Amino acid sequence: MIPHPQLFFGAILLGAAALVAWAFWMLPQWSRPGIYFSVTVLPEFRKTEEARRLLKKYRLHAMVYVAIGFGAILAGAFPAFWFLLIIGIVLLAFGPLFAFLAARKGMLPHAAPGATVREAALEPRVEHLSGRWIAQIGPFAILAGTGAYLYFRWDAIPARFPVHWGINGQPDEWSVRTPLGVCTPLLLAAIIVFGISVISYVLRHYARALPAPGSRPITQDFRTKVAIFLLIIEFLLTTVSSLVALLPLLGNLPLLIVTIATFPMILVLIAWLAKGRVPYEGGHASLTGPGLSIGDGTLDKYWKLGIFYFNPDDAALFVERRFGLGYTVNFAHGAAWLLLGLLLAVPIAVALLLVHEH
Amino acid sequence: MTEPRIIRIDLASPQPVYEQIVNGLRAMLVAGRFSRGEQLPTVRQLAIDLGVHHNTVAESYRVLAEEGWLDLRRGRGAVVLDRREPKPNEETKQWFVRRLEELVAKAITDGVPRPAIADRMTALAKRIVSGERGEKT
Numbered sequence: 385m386i387p388h389p390q391l392f393f394g395a396i397l398l399g400a401a402a403l404v405a406w407a408f409w410m411l412p413q414w415s416r417p418g419i420y421f422s423v424t425v426l427p428e429f430r431k432t433e434e435a436r437r438l439l440k441k442y443r444l445h446a447m448v449y450v451a452i453g454f455g456a457i458l459a460g461a462f463p464a465f466w467f468l469l470i471i472g473i474v475l476l477a478f479g480p481l482f483a484f485l486a487a488r489k490g491m492l493p494h495a496a497p498g499a500t501v502r503e504a505a506l507e508p509r510v511e512h513l514s515g516r517w518i519a520q521i522g523p524f525a526i527l528a529g530t531g532a533y534l535y536f537r538w539d540a541i542p543a544r545f546p547v548h549w550g551i552n553g554q555p556d557e558w559s560v561r562t563p564l565g566v567c568t569p570l571l572l573a574a575i576i577v578f579g580i581s582v583i584s585y586v587l588r589h590y591a592r593a594l595p596a597p598g599s600r601p602i603t604q605d606f607r608t609k610v611a612i613f614l615l616i617i618e619f620l621l622t623t624v625s626s627l628v629a630l631l632p633l634l635g636n637l638p639l640l641i642v643t644i645a646t647f648p649m650i651l652v653l654i655a656w657l658a659k660g661r662v663p664y665e666g667g668h669a670s671l672t673g674p675g676l677s678i679g680d681g682t683l684d685k686y687w688k689l690g691i692f693y694f695n696p697d698d699a700a701l702f703v704e705r706r707f708g709l710g711y712t713v714n715f716a717h718g719a720a721w722l723l724l725g726l727l728l729a730v731p732i733a734v735a736l737l738l739v740h741e742h
Numbered sequence: 743m744t745e746p747r748i749i750r751i752d753l754a755s756p757q758p759v760y761e762q763i764v765n766g767l768r769a770m771l772v773a774g775r776f777s778r779g780e781q782l783p784t785v786r787q788l789a790i791d792l793g794v795h796h797n798t799v800a801e802s803y804r805v806l807a808e809e810g811w812l813d814l815r816r817g818r819g820a821v822v823l824d825r826r827e828p829k830p831n832e833e834t835k836q837w838f839v840r841r842l843e844e845l846v847a848k849a850i851t852d853g854v855p856r857p858a859i860a861d862r863m864t865a866l867a868k869r870i871v872s873g874e875r876g877e878k879t
Contacts, residue, residue, distance in 0.1 A: 500755075501753075502751050502792045502793050503748050503749065503750045503792075504748065504749050504783070504791035504792045505747065505783075505791070506749055506782060507783065508781045508782065508784065508819070509787060590786075592793065593791065682793070695793075697793075697798075698794070698795070699789035699790045699793075699795055699799075
């Protein structure tokens with residue numbers, strides 16, 4: 385049993401708050417050098433007084449929203465104020481977004497015309513998923529291994545076991561020893577990991593290869609970094625899910641330790657990913673050559689609110705996000721909507737399954 | 743070190759993008775920078791890398807296939823052919839001379855120095871002749 389469970393929950397919440405605050409604080413600096421608050425600019429614009437002023441304003445607004453959001457979530461832990469939990473989540477999801485939109489509005493008068501020159505290598509590429517199939521099946525192997533262990537230790541599993549603990553550290557939800565009751569965490573993880581693998585595959589084949597900026601020889605493609613990031617997330621997710629499935633045998637201490645250890649790991653991973661979009665030290669903003677140095681290979685007019693990319697003349701299904709790390713879909717393509725629908729169907733299906741189970 | 747084979751287009755150019763791709767690729771094919779049987783990027787890959795529509799690249803490949811430079815087969819992508827040069831007719835020859843003169847006149851009008859044009863044309867002539875002899879450039 386965990387001593388002082390409130391402390392554990394507090395540490396997890398504080399860790400999450402710090403992670404979210406840090407991410408929103410850093411976000412504007414993680415965009416490509418030719419992009420600032422989703423607007424195309426000359427790379428040197430970032431060093432101007434106006435750029436610093438807008439950044440300061442954005443950070444102040446975003447941090448206020450994050451602080452209020454987490455405060456509400458914390459208060460929502462008390463049953464009488466459960467509604468504050470929803471308000472807190474909404475504030476966290478949309479607050480920094482409002483701060484971003486306000487900063488973007490201030491940026492529009494400083495927009496520079498995006499580069500219209502495009503280059504492409506004429507060598508056919510064979511696209512592989514990161515680590516090839518051996519790494520890709522790794523997360524599924526973890527789940528299968530856990531499933532096999534549970535099967536062989538089936539008799540050691542109690543007929544009824546706790547799966548959720550309240551803030552006072554006392555169990556408040558229980559499951560029973562049935563194949564579904566024991567293996568649900570593994571099944572859910574398998575569905576989510578499969579969804580992430582699909583994203584990795586589509587990124588490899590339907591996103592533009594933009595090199596990491598800088599004057600070093602360009603070998604690192606941002607897509608590769610994102611694919612490695614997703615693969616590591618798959619491993620983390622399957623490890624945590626396996627520990628959830630092993631709760632009736634191991635108790636909740638290993639799970640809590642791993643969950644808390646996951647925060648700094650995610651922090652390091654995000655920082656590593658962000659480095660793929662900012663210039664190397666001593667580097668410059670050029671993508672691949674002269675005439676291509678401004679922007680990110682897309683034009684401002686195709687970005688709605690600086691967030692949604694809509695360009696029917698661009699074959700790419702995924703493009704790099706302008707605000708935030710990673711990729712967003714090209715909403716002009718039906719296939720992108722279909723993919724988005726499928727990806728949204730996964731969490732909805734998971735939620736329905738959980739509701740059905742309870 | 744071999745120069746990377748890169749195609750460059752300008753979306754702001756008044757010239758249609760598919761024509762820019764055709765011209766860029768054709769220039770490399772004429773210069774012998776692709777060998778027979780070599781595969782070009784797929785329509786999907788090139789369209790995504792250039793940020794243009796699939797149909798634009800597909801149209802460019804089709805034009806080059808009609809000219810005899812490429813073989814387009816389902817599942818194999820675009821493969822470079824050993825193109826046999828067709829016999830030019832009088833009309834084609836006249837068209838070429840007229841276009842060349844027009845191009846030179848435009849370059850002079852735009853301020854390109856005459857000696858630079860002459861140097862470039864001499865270098866081009868040498869490359870064309872060596873290409874005729876089957877020498878690699």
